[in-house]
Amino acid sequence: MSAIITLSLLAILVLYLGLFKARRALLPVSLLGLVATVVLYGVQWGKTAEPLYSGMVLFDHFAVVFSVVCVILTILVLLLSKDYFDKSSPHVAEYYALLLFSLTGAVLVVSFHNLAMLFIGIEIMSVALYILAGIRKKDFASNEAALKYFLMGAYSTGFLLFGIALLYGASGSFDLAAIKEYVVSNPQGISPLFYAGILLLIVSLAFKLGAAPFHFWTPDVYDGSPILITIFMATVVKTAAIAGFLRLFYFCFIPLQDFWVPVLLVMTIITLFVGNLTAIVQQSVKRMLAYSSISHAGYLLFAIVAIGATSANSVLFYVTAYSLSTIIGFGSLILVKRATGSEHFEAFNGLAKKNPYLSLAIAIAMLSLAGIPLTAGFVGKFMMFSGVLADYQVLLVVLAVINAAMGIFYYFRVIVAMYFKPLDRDAIVVSGPYRVVFFLAALITLLLGVYPAWLTGLI
Amino acid sequence: MQALVFYAFSAIAIGSAVVLVSMQNMARALFLFFIVLFSVAGLYVFALADFVAITQILIYVGGVLVLMLFAFMLSNKTLLDQLQRGTSHFFALPVWQALLISACFLAILVYASLQLGTFQPAWMVAAEAAGTTIGPADSTVNHIGIHLMTRYLLPFEVVSILLMMALVGAAHLTRKEANP
Numbered sequence: 287m288s289a290i291i292t293l294s295l296l297a298i299l300v301l302y303l304g305l306f307k308a309r310r311a312l313l314p315v316s317l318l319g320l321v322a323t324v325v326l327y328g329v330q331w332g333k334t335a336e337p338l339y340s341g342m343v344l345f346d347h348f349a350v351v352f353s354v355v356c357v358i359l360t361i362l363v364l365l366l367s368k369d370y371f372d373k374s375s376p377h378v379a380e381y382y383a384l385l386l387f388s389l390t391g392a393v394l395v396v397s398f399h400n401l402a403m404l405f406i407g408i409e410i411m412s413v414a415l416y417i418l419a420g421i422r423k424k425d426f427a428s429n430e431a432a433l434k435y436f437l438m439g440a441y442s443t444g445f446l447l448f449g450i451a452l453l454y455g456a457s458g459s460f461d462l463a464a465i466k467e468y469v470v471s472n473p474q475g476i477s478p479l480f481y482a483g484i485l486l487l488i489v490s491l492a493f494k495l496g497a498a499p500f501h502f503w504t505p506d507v508y509d510g511s512p513i514l515i516t517i518f519m520a521t522v523v524k525t526a527a528i529a530g531f532l533r534l535f536y537f538c539f540i541p542l543q544d545f546w547v548p549v550l551l552v553m554t555i556i557t558l559f560v561g562n563l564t565a566i567v568q569q570s571v572k573r574m575l576a577y578s579s580i581s582h583a584g585y586l587l588f589a590i591v592a593i594g595a596t597s598a599n600s601v602l603f604y605v606t607a608y609s610l611s612t613i614i615g616f617g618s619l620i621l622v623k624r625a626t627g628s629e630h631f632e633a634f635n636g637l638a639k640k641n642p643y644l645s646l647a648i649a650i651a652m653l654s655l656a657g658i659p660l661t662a663g664f665v666g667k668f669m670m671f672s673g674v675l676a677d678y679q680v681l682l683v684v685l686a687v688i689n690a691a692m693g694i695f696y697y698f699r700v701i702v703a704m705y706f707k708p709l710d711r712d713a714i715v716v717s718g719p720y721r722v723v724f725f726l727a728a729l730i731t732l733l734l735g736v737y738p739a740w741l742t743g744l745i
Numbered sequence: 746m747q748a749l750v751f752y753a754f755s756a757i758a759i760g761s762a763v764v765l766v767s768m769q770n771m772a773r774a775l776f777l778f779f780i781v782l783f784s785v786a787g788l789y790v791f792a793l794a795d796f797v798a799i800t801q802i803l804i805y806v807g808g809v810l811v812l813m814l815f816a817f818m819l820s821n822k823t824l825l826d827q828l829q830r831g832t833s834h835f836f837a838l839p840v841w842q843a844l845l846i847s848a849c850f851l852a853i854l855v856y857a858s859l860q861l862g863t864f865q866p867a868w869m870v871a872a873e874a875a876g877t878t879i880g881p882a883d884s885t886v887n888h889i890g891i892h893l894m895t896r897y898l899l900p901f902e903v904v905s906i907l908l909m910m911a912l913v914g915a916a917h918l919t920r921k922e923a924n925p
Binding site for chain 1: 860906922
């Protein structure tokens with residue numbers, strides 16, 4: 287709880303700093319506050335968790351681990367944001383404040399114990415992003431992204447509310463423990479309202495996750511938003527969405543598996559194919575990463591299809607690996623775009639000759655996204671696939687392997703462009719914070735690929 | 746008598762909503778929206794949710810709809826004309842996709858409500874047996890106030906973050922900036 291209070295007060299403090307024109311202090315103060323949040327979580331670790339405030343939030347290991355992942359990802363994003371926003375507007379305090387507010391929402395989404403908190407968390411997380419997506423007021427693509435995200439997001443919120451209302455109608459409570467009690471104690475007489483509620487919740491949560499067939503907003507919004515905001519959406523928001531999804535279904539709906547697993551199975555297969563097939567034909571790296579993020583949402587759904595005690599671990603591992611590589615991918619795109627003005631694959635041509643270390647980091651990220659051994663992405667995919675295999679969903683694994691092969695194709699295009707194409711420009715300047723972020727992310731990706739046990743024992 | 750009034754309100758709400766979405770003229774659609782909102786508020790009163798009915802009128806009719814009217818009056822006429830010249834065929838592509846989604850949604854809800862008679866939720870049965878139901882003369886506002894300040898205190902406080910964020914964002918997006 288202290289972490290949520292810290293985060294929201296930190297955002298208000300940042301707004302005050304903006305009021306007093308202390309622009310230099312914005313980034314250090316935000317980073318300090320986030321580090322303090324991680325420390326506060328660390329102090330809580332290991333104590334038995336009780337639902338707080340009449341069962342509104344529960345900081346069990348699941349919640350703490352995913353919150354810490356979200357906070358650390360935000361730290362990396364903020365490090366990349368040094369002098370990124372300064373170019374677009376003289377008022378930068380609002381960017382930091384909105385990112386921190388959005389993070390607060392994400393933390394609520396991963397630690398809810400009452401559907402009311404889930405709803406408020408999702409709203410806080412997304413409303414901040416509606417604003418951030420349109421933060422470049424004069425850029426037409428950014429306006430379009432914000433409007434599209436806002437309209438579709440508001441629509442999916444309607445589904446979420448409807449689903450929650452139906453669950454309440456059937457079980458008479460918003461509390462997860464009470465809903466679970468209802469499901470367990472009435473194995474025969476589950477009300478049809480409850481099933482309808484589950485369907486509507488799947489729709490809205492799949493929307494937030496960006497899974498097909500509710501993915502139509504993803505490419506345009508990821509493409510139109512400022513790249514830094516795209517990084518935040520693709521990492522922190524996706525982490526929070528899948529964690530909230532898993533928390534709800536793992537807590538409450540496991541006894542009704544026979545009903546919703548087929549639905550999710552079909553959605554997962556569609557998601558994989560839609561994401562990968564469209565990513566193959568893209569010419570812009572930004573759009574390629576956007577579409578590939580849809581396919582990663584499909585891999586993440588594996589954990590919910592094969593729901594069980596190990597799901598949380600595999601989601602944690604996969605989402606960490608995916609987010610770190612995504613940060614490198616989009617972060618390097620910021621640099622390349624700054625130098626060449628283009629987001630196409632050709633912009634990466636010959637990068638390795640003048641920027642060997644940057645290219646190495648990008649190569650590691652792409653290998654990890656493709657799922658090549660010795661990177662974290664491989665272990666993540668391995669855990670997902672073995673979870674599904676243990677559930678005897680052989681067909682799904684076969685389809686997923688085909689998709690992983692497609693993924694290798696388009697991720698390797700970046701590597702081929704960097705290493706085997708002729709150079710046509712000067713070296714790219716990589717500033718200090720970017721070096722730190724890329725180094726850390728690449729190092730963790732490799733370390734987790736070799737010693738996965740560091741992360742798997744946490745939940 | 747009660748059933749008659751109920752069905753009258755629902756018929757007005759559904760009928761004007763259907764006319765509303767098929768309307769090409771924005772101003773007429775906005776004024777039909779008034780009727781929809783009012784009759785839905787009437788239905789809330791029937792469901793013994795008088796607080797929700799009042800907030801519906803205060804916020805939606807009094808606030809949101811008036812804002813929409815202002816936006817309509819202040820916006821550019823040619824822009825609106827373009828909007829009104831949208832697809833007019835009933836089976837145009839965007840229309841049937843929307844139709845499909847709403848038909849699916851309707852089917853789910855209708856199925857659920859048809860089944861409800863046989864599976865009445867246990868908590869309702871228990872409440873009826875114990876006699877802890879709300880009558881037309883009871884006040885619900887007391888309960889809402891007490892629950893907001895006790896059980897739902899945390900969501901109530903956290904919503905303030907949402908509201909403040911929306912204000913900050915709106916102020917930031919509408920701020921005039923010097924051209925660089």
